[in-house]
Amino acid sequence: MANILDEFKFSHDAERDRTGKKLKVGIIGCGWIAEAHLKSYQKCPDVEVVAFADLIPGKAQAFAERYGAAEGARFYNSDREMIDAEKDLDAVSVCTYNRQHAPCAIYALDHGVNVLLEKPMCVTLDEAVEICRAEKRSGKVLSIGFQPRFDENMKMVKKIVSSGELGDIYYVQTGGGRRHGIPTPFGTSFIREDTAGLGALGDIGCYSLDMVLNALGYPKPLTVSGYKSGFFGKDPSYLDKPEYAEEFSVDDFAAAFVRLEGGIILDFRISWAMHCDTPGDTIILGKKGGLRIPSTECWNGSIGGPMTVYHNVAGVCVDTKIPECDNDGDNFDKKIRSFCDAVEFGLPAPVPSSQILYNQAIIDGISRSAETGREVEINIPEI
Numbered sequence: 001m002a003n004i005l006d007e008f009k010f011s012h013d014a015e016r017d018r019t020g021k022k023l024k025v026g027i028i029g030c031g032w033i034a035e036a037h038l039k040s041y042q043k044c045p046d047v048e049v050v051a052f053a054d055l056i057p058g059k060a061q062a063f064a065e066r067y068g069a070a071e072g073a074r075f076y077n078s079d080r081e082m083i084d085a086e087k088d089l090d091a092v093s094v095c096t097y098n099r100q101h102a103p104c105a106i107y108a109l110d111h112g113v114n115v116l117l118e119k120p121m122c123v124t125l126d127e128a129v130e131i132c133r134a135e136k137r138s139g140k141v142l143s144i145g146f147q148p149r150f151d152e153n154m155k156m157v158k159k160i161v162s163s164g165e166l167g168d169i170y171y172v173q174t175g176g177g178r179r180h181g182i183p184t185p186f187g188t189s190f191i192r193e194d195t196a197g198l199g200a201l202g203d204i205g206c207y208s209l210d211m212v213l214n215a216l217g218y219p220k221p222l223t224v225s226g227y228k229s230g231f232f233g234k235d236p237s238y239l240d241k242p243e244y245a246e247e248f249s250v251d252d253f254a255a256a257f258v259r260l261e262g263g264i265i266l267d268f269r270i271s272w273a274m275h276c277d278t279p280g281d282t283i284i285l286g287k288k289g290g291l292r293i294p295s296t297e298c299w300n301g302s303i304g305g306p307m308t309v310y311h312n313v314a315g316v317c318v319d320t321k322i323p324e325c326d327n328d329g330d331n332f333d334k335k336i337r338s339f340c341d342a343v344e345f346g347l348p349a350p351v352p353s354s355q356i357l358y359n360q361a362i363i364d365g366i367s368r369s370a371e372t373g374r375e376v377e378i379n380i381p382e383i
């Protein structure tokens with residue numbers, strides 16, 4: 001499955017033209033990230049964004065007007081209103097805050113609509129299981145919005161691990177994050193339990209987990225001992241807007257020790273706020289070699305510099321620098337284009353839920369373990 005993803009081919013315009021019909025797309029949740037979705041859809045000649053929904057009255061229309069997409073479009077006050085009214089919608093982008101990911105995705109899939117669901121997949125493992133079951137019932141495409149998957153340097157991480165150069169992997173240290181970066185640019189939806197449900201752990205932790213788990217072929221998680229804290233977000237003097245401290249009710253730091261199938265250990269830490277420049281580079285240790293992936297100041301789907309492979313050549317310690325890869329095009333555009341291609345041509349989901357289910361299971365395990373103060377088992381029910 002993983003190889004299929006890496007070799008995912010974007011279809012050619014000529015091939016697309018032959019289908020004649022434009023994809024009709026709706027956008028659910030017209031906040032910050034919806035802008036990136038809309039702009040990428042607007043670059044697709046075979047896509048028409050025909051409907052917009054937001055819970056806040058007037059927000060959907062104002063959003064569409066701002067980006068020149070209002071003419072001929074319809075506007076709704078919820079995902080359900082949109083799905084019930086739009087009978088020939090091919091696909092939706094679910095761009096709501098995390099707590100609304102599961103209800104919106106399940107409702108759309110159950111009504112025969114293909115779904116591009118923003119990251120993190122949702123908040124709990126139970127929700128992730130229900131989303132996967134809805135996908136299975138529907139037979140529709142569900143792809144999760146991890147645009148770093150399309151980054152050439154990220155792909156190189158997977159190529160290095162898959163090449164066998166490192167041998168069998170036994171230990172991974174990953175994570176990353178920010179010294180001072182609790183996200184509140186457009187209000188408090190990222191920092192409230194009732195909207196986000198997860199803080200740094202869900203927001204940027206899901207990316208770190210995906211980088212290494214995708215490289216390893218998504219081994220099954222077995223147990224986790226997790227920790228979460230939120231010391232900075234509750235401090236009015238720390239935030240750009242002191243009044244947000246009262247609303248802060250998620251984590252701004254998380255760490256975990258995870259056992260994966262195959263005897264692999266995953267040592268994880270993630271931060272929106274801490275008194276340190278970085279919680280460390282990502283390190284992947286194998287029996288034949290090791291890989292260092294420099295961290296970034298802020299998770300944006302890129303890597304902080306050239307990677308290094310450490311190995312022995314004829315008994316001598318050798319470090320090999322991996323040249324940085326150039327990216328041809330925008331990762332967001334590729335995320336949207338690949339989803340549309342999957343819908344249009346019946347291709348597999350570019351970022352399948354079957355993989356991100358394990359990502360969500362680890363996040364859920366970290367939350368449960370942090371609450372109980374003990375290691376917990378991860379049990380993923382049959383889909």
Ligand SMILES: NC(=O)c1ccc[n+]([C@@H]2O[C@H](COP(=O)([O-])OP(=O)(O)OC[C@H]3O[C@@H](n4cnc5c(N)ncnc54)[C@H](O)[C@@H]3O)[C@@H](O)[C@H]2O)c1
Nearest residue numbers: 029031032033053054055078079096097098100118119189
């Ligand atoms: N891929 C990325 O790079 C990236 C970047 C930022 C955010 N995100 C993700 O995108 C999601 C949204 O983030 P945001 O910053 O745009 O949030 P936001 O709060 O700015 O916007 C979310 C909007 O969804 C609306 N909404 C909620 N439930 C709805 C429903 N049932 N029907 C219609 N509208 C509904 C809200 O009213 C709000 O306007 C989050 O899950 C976040 O993790 C991804």
